[in-house]
Amino acid sequence: xxxxxxxxxxxxxxxxxxxxxxxxxxxxxxxxxxxxxxxxxxxxxxxxxxxxxxxxxxxxxxxxxxxxxxxxxxxxxxxxxxxxxxxxxxxxxxxxxxxxxxxxxxxxxxxxxxxxxxxxxxxxxxxxxxxxxxxxxxxxxxxxxxxxxxxxxxxx
Numbered sequence: 001x002x003x004x005x006x007x008x009x010x011x012x013x014x015x016x017x018x019x020x021x022x023x024x025x026x027x028x029x030x031x032x033x034x035x036x037x038x039x040x041x042x043x044x045x046x047x048x049x050x051x052x053x054x055x056x057x058x059x060x061x062x063x064x065x066x067x068x069x070x071x072x073x074x075x076x077x078x079x080x081x082x083x084x085x086x087x088x089x090x091x092x093x094x095x096x097x098x099x100x101x102x103x104x105x106x107x108x109x110x111x112x113x114x115x116x117x118x119x120x121x122x123x124x125x126x127x128x129x130x131x132x133x134x135x136x137x138x139x140x141x142x143x144x145x146x147x148x149x150x151x152x153x154x155x156x
Contacts, residue, residue, distance in 0.1 A: 003049045003100065005040040006121035008083075008107035008114050011051060015102035018152075022144040025053050025094055036107040038090055038116075040125050048097045048150055052128055054088045061089035076131050076141050081120040084109055090124050092131055095142055097150040 003009065016024060025035060035053045042048035055061065061078050068075045077093040107114050131141045140146075 003039050003041060003103065004113075005125070006116065006118075007039060008036045008054075009039050009051070010036055010104040010107060011098060012102050012104045015098055018102075018156075019096075019144075019149060022096075022149065024096060024144070025091075036114075038124055039103075040128070042097065042150075043129070045150075045154065047099050048153060049100065049103070050128060050132070051096055051098055052124060053091045053094045054083060055091055056086070056088060058087050058089050061091070074130075076127055076134070079120070079124045079127050081116060081123070083116055084114060092124070092127050093141055093143065095128055095131060096144070096146055097153055099153050099156075 035055065037051035037053050039052070040050050042050060058080060062080065065075055065078050065080075068077060077091075079090040079092060080087060081090065082088070132146065134141060135145070135147050
C-alpha cells in the first residue's frame with residue numbers, strides 16, 4: 001500500500017510484535033480501530049513511513065504542553081488541530097517509523113479519505129522532522145530510539 005503524505009492510516013498488530021520492548025502505544029480493539037496515525041514518507045529513505053498517533057485527550061496534552069513551554073523555547077511534543085471537525089492532539093512525542101508492509105488500511109470516513117488543512121499537515125511534518133533531526137543528534141524526544149527502529153526496519 002503506497003502511503004500518501006498527510007493521510008491517516010492504521011497499523012497492523014504484528015508491527016508491535018517486532019518492537020514489543022519499545023513501549024509503543026498499542027492498537028486497541030473493542031470494535032474500533034485505534035489509534036489512527038497521521039503519516040508521511042521519510043525524506044531520506046523511500047521505504048520508511050513516519051507514523052504520528054492522534055488523540056482526543058486534547059486537554060490532557062495541552063496541559064502538558066503549557067507546562068513544558070514554561071521551561072523550553074520550543075516544544076516539539078505536540079501539535080493541535082482539527083480532524084473531522086474535532087480538535088485532536090498529534091502526539092509527536094510518540095512518532096515512530098515503519099514500512100508499508102505493516103500498514104493495515106487507510107482511515108476513511110463515509111468512504112472518503114480523512115483530510116486536514118495543508119497548514120496543519122505542514123506544521124505536523126515540520127515539527128516531526130525537527131524531532132527526527134534532534135534524534136539523529138542524540139536528543140531523544142520520543143520515549144524510544146526512533147533512529148534505532150529505522151535501522152531495524154531497513155535491515156529487516
